[in-house]
Amino acid sequence: VEQTMSTIPEIEQVRSISRFGLSVVTIVFHDDVDIYWARQQVNEKLSEAKNNIPGGLGNPEISPISTGLGEIYQYVIHAKPGFEKKFDARELRSIQDWIVRKQLLGTPGIAEVNSFGGLLKQYEIALDPDKLRSFNLSINEVFTALEQNNQNTGGAYIDKKPNAYFIRSEGLVGGLDDINKIVVKNNASGIPVLIRDIATVQIGNSIRYGALTRATPESQGEAVGGIVMMLKGANANNVVGLVKAKIERINKTLPEGVVIEPFLDRSALVDRAMGTVATNLIEGALIVIFVLVLFLGNFRAGLVVASVIPLAMLFAISLMNLFGVSGNLMSLGAIDFGLIVDGAVIIVEATMHTLAGNKLGRAFTQPEMDEQVEQSSVRMMSAAAFGQIIILIVYLPILALVGIEGKMFGPMAQTVSFAILGAFILSLTYVPMVSSLFLSKKVSHKKNFSDRMMDFFQRNYSPLIHAALRKRKLVVISSVALLAISIFLFTRMGGEFIPTLEEGDFAVETRLLTGSSLTQSIDKINQASKILVEKFPEVKEVIGKIGAAEIPTDPMPMEATDLTVILKDKKDWTTTHDREELAELMGKALEDIPGVSFGFSQPIQLRSNELISGVRQDIGIKIFGNDLNELTDISQEIGKIVSTVDGARDLYLEQATGLPQIMVKIDRDRIAQYGLSIETVNQTLNTAFAGQSAGLVYEGEQRYDMVVRLAVQNRQNIDDVKNVYVTAPNGNQIPMGQLADVEFKVGPNQIQREDTQRRIIVGLNVRGRDIASVVEEIQLKINQQIKLPTGYFITYGGQFENLKQATQRLSIAVPVALLLILLLLYFSFGSIKQSILIFSAIPMAAIGGIFALLLRGMPFSISAGVGFIALFGVAVLNGIVLITEFNRLKKLNKYGLNEIVLKGTAIRLRPVLMTATVASLGFLPMALSSAAGAEVQKPLATVVIGGLITSTILTLIVLPVLYTYFESFKSKVKAAIPTATIAIFILGLTLFAPAAKAQLPVTGSPLTLQQAIQTAxxxxxxxxxxxxxxxxxxxxxxxSIDLGKTNFDVQYGQINGIKKDNNFSASQNIPNPALFKSQQGxxxxxxxxxxxxxxxxxxxxxxxxxxxxxxxxxxxxxxxxxxxxxxxxxxxxxxxxxxxxxxxxxxxxxxxxxxxxxxxxxxxxxxxxxxxxxxxxxxxxxxxxxxxxxxxxxxxxxxxxxxxxxxxxxxxxxxxxxxxx
Structure with missing residues (x-):
């Protein structure tokens, strides 16, 4: 199957796992491949692969159109107290299969409903080998008799006017009694031998390879459950809502005493995460509104700006719906209302400044108000546009991310872009209109609280800037040293892919010794569940999924269990309030169970890790090679090394070998003596122990297999295998022990392959430390202590692999974002020097982002990387404000260099502080939130807040100092940039003027007569x-001097005689020279x-x-x-x-x-x-x-x-x- 699938185009990876009786091949396609096209290609290749698979090894089938992450709703079906005896495990399983599952499958968005646990009902013909021998019957004869006596047929119809009578034969088995009466054959005396003579016909169950356990504070034991698999690409919240509604209706139709109870509901996590997003957005909006009113000093102006927030969000939601972006933790989690209102702040601040200059001594009339607002808005249109565009542009590289990080952060960049685009349109249309209508037309010249607050800031800032200008070298050297220190610390900072989202529950990967039986696994899991329920009041219930279900979306052996620990709300925890600490305490409590290993993860996290790289743990050390024994030895050595690494938890060593087997090795010489074939021997062995379905028994619409196998007491040990009799062609009964060597052996447990190469995995989770540093230490120790044989190599998968790939993509996205910012600044200022000067705000911002992560103990992650990209776009706005003001004052030719700096910083202190404050405080709720889902937002918000703090402080101190240095050099170099080029580069967003600057000074310098004439x-x-x-x-x-064309003529051939002539001529007309002089005149x-x-x-x-x-x-x-x-x-x-x-x-x-x-x-x-x-x-x-x-x-x-x-x-x-x- 692997070889056949490898020829399909657009495949990224093919991996497989094979164990006794089951193989699962996983094909990973590129992200942009249509899933239905991919399934069509796989189906076509499966038909080709079936022809190359030997008979008896099974037929490959494609799984439902879902993934492990599609497990959106899981439930158990159990009997209410007092009804336990009425509904046993077999009856509950039938209710699940034929009532619950059947109705759920019609729900939109559902791909499959897997049943788990209980006993799968069968009509069992339990053969007695002694009676078979006494009647000289073979198992195959019994099987054939059952097949031939369980069928219906038709005989066309008889035309008997006026009716046509259709002929129909009914011979299907109706129950146990019908089976008992089936004749196998007649003995020598002509007496028929019936099924009841050689077997016990009873209601049985299929051989189980898995089970489901449930433990609550009130009860404990086996249970029956179902797993609802969502169709790939469907909306989990919507589908779960439909499933809940259907479950509610199904509950009313169930027999009295039976109830469906969910234990894992994806919508609960979605609701908690969306609640966190909503809370953060509301709190962020309120903080931004408060800061706006505080800095603007005008309640009406603050409300005008604040009204942009809901309108911009409506605009963003409309575009999200149009482009198919769902509202979730990632798409809505990075919206900062401080950035969204930046353009509106520029317009409103300009309008207020204009109104404050009212010298009429009276209130404005509405026409006068309209004119004043129009003039100020038109003047600041470029400023408002540029401020929004530069923030918008830096998010474009995030859209280029692919893989998991692209799926997570791409919607975030889209949503932020939609919101900023909406705010951009509103700031140029809606805001001027509302300002004209609602801002007060009466202007007060009294100082308000905002003015007094700014006076306070100015009094404290003025001595600092004076001291900085006196100690310019010290300021520059100190800032460079601070940057160097931060870069050094950043290189020593750990890394992780994405912060772990707290799902609210634990998924405990449990392993017993290889080859452990199902009953042993059930006993150990019940023991572990009891410990967790009794010792930890945080636990509501524990569900254990042991082994594999009938549709194995997860091909686990019987010794493996996924233990799902359902926890109460975090506010109800008493043992501890930290998830990792609770996992450590639970792990220590479970150490009392011998021979069992436990690895703590979370349900979605575990499935996500497995889907992405085939490894369930946070880190997977993949060892590739050919020999399973050699791979096992290497994995044991690596396991010892990993156990010494700090932060490595839940060590898992894949057991590729060690599966105990009863090996039946057929002797070809012996079976040849009896005239038997391998097929006959194998079929007898398979039917005797595994059982073969000889047909179906119908109970209304319910269908159950009619299975032939030996009675359970004859399927207990190796002697039972040896004593299975095979009927020879001459009718003799030959025991299996005479036809084959039957003995205990140890064989392969499972074989995993990736891209057609064998591999074995050493897995581990990480707690209390970042993933990158753990892997670095493991790599160093492995390289020092282990020498791999030729042809063997090691790779590192799991979240570390994702981190490595995402970091490589960020190493492209971040420089692209920086380059875009630099180009935008150059387009705006037309000066390389001033562009670099403003660009210096970015390393100043990076200092704060790095130190903020260190202070909060956060490693670098993709969330933090996206935060740095967003930070860089915001950080340059303050630099633009100051440099714009410096340039304006310089054009007046009235001030010296230091005076320009002092006066400019004094004038623009308010907008600088306001821009930084609203942008940083808008992220404050995300940075401080501890609710569900906040873990992913925290690094992003922390980077932006920390970066804006240092960027603002250093911009107000270092940037003016750098400006004085830059202006001391030669004149700046300018270059003309065509407007069309700018327009194309900004993706169609027109910059209103090549010198457009965010937050330009509201009032320009007075126009002199000479300037007016020059402008005209x-x-x-x-x-x-x-x-x-x-x-x-x-x-x-x-x-004027045009001699005309020069004529050339070539002749070749017999022109003047027999001989060939070659003629070449040139002619030129030369006019009178006086004509040229007249034309020039x-x-x-x-x-x-x-x-x-x-x-x-x-x-x-x-x-x-x-x-x-x-x-x-x-x-x-x-x-x-x-x-x-x-x-x-x-x-x-x-x-x-x-x-x-x-x-x-x-x-x-x-x-x-x-x-x-x-x-x-x-x-x-x-x-x-x-x-x-x-x-x-x-x-x-x-x-x-x-x-x-x-x-x-x-x-x-x-x-x-x-x-x-x-x-x-x-x-x-x-x-x-x-x-x-």
Whole structure:
């Protein structure tokens, strides 16, 4: 079968296990292979393999479309107290097979329901060998008689008008009495010999190779159970829900006194894990909302940002449903609401900053509010986009992971990406709209708690940054040393594949000595179950699955048992509250049972380990070679070495040999003397002891085998084998002892193969230590102490193999993530130096992630590796905030280098702290949770929190110092990056500007007139068009000298005579040289005309910009004047009203004051409209939608007395009028 299957494409691994009477071949395909296609290929190859398998060795069959992890629901069927005698093990097994199993098989999502335990009912014909000999009958004759006397047939029909009568014969056996009456043959006297004359016909059971035990504080003993196997790819939670509903209905149909009771329910674990996720998400959301309100200092603003959280989650859930991503511990466990709201925070913070600059002295109207929000949102659109995109991009490499880690963390990356994408859309659409509607239109300039808190941080931070700038070398050297120390510690850190998920129950792998009988196994398991139930109050019940079921999804021998220890909720534990400590205590309690080994794991973990690499334990040492005895000796030596390694627990040595057997070696010379064949001898032996089915007995819809075998008292020892009689062709009865050598021997117990090579396994679990360090120590000791024979080699499987493969993939994914971050920074800043400067936040963050793992005693795992990838994306945001502010201050040309750093850090301290705080505290519930499923989330959350702490601290201290060093060097190198390239690289997500920066300063520097003119000349399309016309004319001038084409002519052949002629000629037209000069003069004139046109366009544009800018400056200054007048007239109106109320003046003065106040208000409103009009016009001329702030420093107040009296300005009538006023 292995050789035939190895030719199927897309196979990753083929492994097999063969033991007495059973072989199971496991074929592992690549992850992306369709399971139904794979099964079709296997079925086709099985047909081919059957032709090459000798007869009598069985026919290979493909297993149900499920896996070991498909065991989603397990239950026992037992009699209620008082009904135990009415329902024995055989009756309960029949109820399971023909009532419970039959109804469960119709449930959607169910692939198979395996029955386990009890006695499988059969109609047994127990032959008496002495009576067989006395009647000179063979076992084969009895078997044939039973086959021939248990059948129905039909005889067509008789046409007898008006009806057709169908002829039907009924000869099926109806019960024990019918079997007793079957005639085997007639003796010499013609008297028929009946079955009852030579055998006892009774209700029996099949020979068992497995059993099920159940122990509770109230009862203990054998039981009957069922294992529900889920269809591969189905949703476990949904299928279990359907099974529970079906079980509830089935319970009502069972006989009185019989009940179905589940002991393993996958949905319980799912519900606990999802409860943990829900709790962490809710707590994380509440923490993020609190921090937002605290830092923003505005309750409404905090709620606006917080409202993005549920909407982004709805968006993510919708896409999860669309892309078929199920909600589970992994897909939802890494969502950090602090990261999700980052874009919304930028928009809302910008809006609040804009509103805080309100100089109107009154509340905004709704149109004014809309305009303010629109301007701030448009200005910060690039910032919001870039902050979300850079977080989104770093998750892309996680999607490239394959294997187990890809299946686990791929959905996580998808869900986080969906949520961030939803938040990105909301921050650019929903957030501005809600801000305009719900943010207060009345602006208060009083300091709130948030401002006072930031003042506190600023007072403590300012001395630190001053000291850092004074001791720059010390700061840099210290940070580098800290990084070096963390890297050194990281190399010494242990490793594990994925933290063990606490399932809430134990799976104890139990082994007796090789060859132990089923009854011995049952006794020992009952003894172990009793100890666990009585000594540990945490135990609810213990279920023992011994050996193999009839459908062997797990081909265990009779000496092997899967002991499932069902535990109470952890809050009810009293012995200890640590799972590993409880396993240690249970292991010590079970040491009192001699000859039995126990290995503690968990149900899903055990099956998962076995499916992934064929090893049940955490670590499997696989020894490959040809000779089983040599492999056994090597495994014994390795077992001794492993037992000395600290942290190695539950040592398992595979017993490939040592199975006691009764060997029947047929002597060919002897059977030839009696004219017998090997087939006859083997068939007699097989039927006598194993039993052969001679047909079926129907009880309604229930079917039971009719089996022929020797009576149980004749199947007890080796002498019974020797005394089995074989009938020779001449009718003589020959005992087996005369035909074969029958003796005790020790043979192979089981043979395991992987990729067509024999192997043996030394397995161990790890407790109290990480897997990587344990394997390293084992490898070192094995290499030093064991020398393998030629052709033998060792590999390491289990979780270590998964860790090794996943680490190799992470070694690609992490650099890719780092490269993506660096490229995004370069696209944003256009500077390699500044990109590297911001990129330095990543090693600063890594320091905290490493130390956080060490402080919590966590080894490096794939969860932690994914946490580092997520951390790197978040860590650079704070660096972007600071460098952006530094660049803005530098462009003002007003500050020195140290002043830029001090002022920039002071301005951006709030957003830096807010970004880091919400991102880290959003993960806090995951890092601190001890609920079910939190084990997988903890390393990821720990890395992010620890990394953000050090990243924030070092970014605020080390980054400014590095900035001063970088700015001391030569000017930065810039390179133009095409927008199209960026767009493709960001997978279609358009960066709104090449210089887009996350969390840019809310207010830019004021725009001077000269800057406005330069901007207009740079952006105006008419100017660009005129420049292109000059380039066009210059290109045409290059074509003014055109000599035309040169013609070549070749002739060959008999042209002028018999001889062949060869002619070659070239011709060229040369125009008058004066024509070239005239053409050049024409193009030169056209170039000058285009240059003049460009100058005219530039001058006209400059004039329009100057005029519009000056008018805007005039109306802006006039508005300030109106504001001061408004204040004066407001005071005057209040005074006039007071004087009128006190009777000091008449109504005329009050009315006059009101009129003057309203006139000023009207002038303000009209003037504001003029400001908006000229602002729009200036934006049009500048071809920009950025907010414009007029620079007031370029205007100088003119002293009236200094104006020359005869100048045009002095004679201006408008100025004269103003002067008189």
């Amino acid at each position: 000349l740079r952006n105006n399309q008419a100017v660009k068009s005129s420049g292109l016309q000059i380039s066009q004319q210059q290109a045409l001038r290059g074509s 024409l193009y030169d004139a056209q170039i000058r005309g285009a240059e003049i046109g460009l100058a005219v366009t530039q001058n006209d544009l400059s004039y329009q910009v100057k005029s519009t800018y000056t008018q805007l400056a005039y109306f802006t200054a006039l508005q300030q004047l109106y504001l001061s007048q408004d204040s004066v007239y407001n005071s005057f109106l209040k005074a006039a009203a007071l004087r009128y109320e006190t009777g000091e003046t008449n109504l005329l003065e009050k009315t006059t004051a009101e009129t003057q106040y309203n006139e000023v208000r009207n002038q303000m409103s009209k003037n504001q409209s003029d400001i908006l009009a000229y602002t729009s016009e200036l934006k049009r001329l500048l071809n920009s939608q950025a907010q414009i702030e007029i620079s007031k420093e370029q205007f100088v107040q003119v002293n009236w007395n200094n104006i020359v009296q005869d100048s045009l300005i002095a004679r201006n009538p408008l100025l004269a009028s103003y002067r008189q006023q």
